[in-house]
Amino acid sequence: MNASVHDRIESIAGAIALNEATDEERREYREHIAACAACLRALGGEHEIERVAQTVAHAKESEIWDPRLGDVVGSRLRRRARALRWAGSVFGAALAVSLGVQALVAMGAGKITSAPPATDTPVTRVVLERSVTPVRTRVVAAPRRLVVTHNVVQIARAPLSAPPVVPPEPKARTAPREMIAMTVHPDPSISETKRKQDAPPAQPEQTWRTVAQTTTTSVTETAPQTLTHYAESIQVSTGVTREVAPVGGESAISPQPPLIAYDEGAEGTTVFEVRVDERGVPTKCIITKPAGYPVLDESVCKAAMKVRYTPKMVDGRAVPGVYRDAFTFHMTEQSSNREGVQQQIPIAGPQGGSGSP
Amino acid sequence: MEQVYLIATEAQAAHARVEALVREHQGKLARYVRRMVGDADLALDIVQDVFFAAYRTLSADPSRELTPGWLYKTATNTSISFLRRKKILRFMPLDRDHDVRSLRIDERSAASLDLQAAMRRLPADQAAAIMLTSYAGYSSAEAATILGTTADAVRQRVCRAMRTLRAVMTETA
Secondary structure (H helix, E strand, C coil), rough: CCCCHCCCCHHHHHHCCCCCCHHHHHHHHHHHHHHHHHHHHCCCCHHHHHHHHHHHHHHHHCCCCCCCCHHHCCCCCCHHHHHHHHHHHHHHHHHHHHHHHHHHHHHHHHHHECCCCCCCCCCCCCEEEEECCCCCCCCCCCCCCCEEEECCCCCCCCCCCCCCCCCCCCCCCCCCCCCCCCCCEHHHHHHHHHHHHHCCCCCCCCCCCCCCCCEHHHCCCCCCCCCCCCCCCCCCCCCCCCCCCCCCCCCHCCCCCCCCHHHCCEEEEEEEEEEEEECCCCEEEEEEEEECCCCEEEHHHHHHHHHCCCCCEEECECEEEEEEEEEEEEECCCCCEEEEEEEECCCCCCCCCCCCC | CCCHHEEEEEEEEHHHHHHHHHHHHHHHHHHHHHHHHHHHHHHHHHHHHHHHHHHHHHHHHHCCCCHHHHHHHHHHHHHHHHHHHHHHCCCCCCEEEEEHHHHHHHHHHHHHHHHHHHHHHCCHHHHHHHHHHHHCCCHHHHHHHHHCCCCHHHHHHHHHHHHHHHHHHHCCC
């Protein structure tokens, strides 16, 4: 049997699998496999082909994965703009270094003096003298770290009393600082009371309350100063239980801000909520209170959309729910072992910036 | 100034048209690519690349009409490029467990697993042929247009892919 006949039979078998074969082609196939045991073994009869083809249909029907991509073009354009900015800053830094080196050379790193010409020989000797001793510059700067503080946050939806007016104290720039982790969650009693008093609120207005404090500590003998951190929302408490929680605990959400966040000294608190469907799959991430730096907000949402959640249960049945949380990003010049600090991402300083806190 | 305004308007129009394409085809295209490459995250990256390529095409030529076939063609070519690279880069995780993890628990039916196991063994052209026809629902002639070949060639590839799938089903039975 030549190859062209087998190719033809394979083509007909493919047509049978795709339900495109004509009656004539089916008859031709039946007649061939009746005479060709090899084709019958390899390809099977018509019913066998259709049975295997059904497997693909079954697999397709069983699929439930339905991802939502969001604004693909917008996110790609923003990513491209960030990359261009990054490349521009790298190019600018390289250019500055190059110009600096050239300026150093031009200012007299090498001074050329010529020896007086000898009368008996026309050869001119050129002597190269170094007039400037090489200076080894070394930039000494404290290694910086970005502290990501994980807040357990529930945004108070009901109108609350006006936030207490606390005069902001000037932040000490010189003293080493450290942020105490905020563990915060809503005070249901206040929310319920206010909801009853103000019912029916046409459009509940979000009011923010002062919630947590950060204190400064010093590793030296200087007097510790106290700073008040005006992180929005919420009520300090412990033992919070959630209807929707990340699988693996809250630490499963691990934002990784890009390097540009360090360069810009990005700090702030990102409050966000994640819509979770009944399967525990995050469907949408909404920044309810941006940190002021889109890179921080994006890193939080990216991390939040990566994890799976235990869905909200109502009457033993999983229903869609919302997970609310917040992260505070804070630049510090001191490592910290305080409880509640989730991550410390070192920046390579002159000493290498080791990763251990 | 007027020209700048026109360019901005065209970019916005292209953006809006791509958004409409995304809304309509994102799920089907992502599932198709995931079957091709066997990894959900990678599939999402590829599909985003496809839609961004659509945006660039529409920005460059606003009069152009992009059909679903164009999306599948771009997605297929990108996936095939990846599969060919993957054959070279053997250090990437290619075990079956990795593939299964890209499916959700309720998608791990026997048929789904058989298909995924067979997909791993198929050459890229056969995988594209069977996915475009049996999975994405194109006829052999339409798939031939997308793949740049003949309908007979597509049918042959489908036949050979079905033979592999049958062997996998016999092994697992």
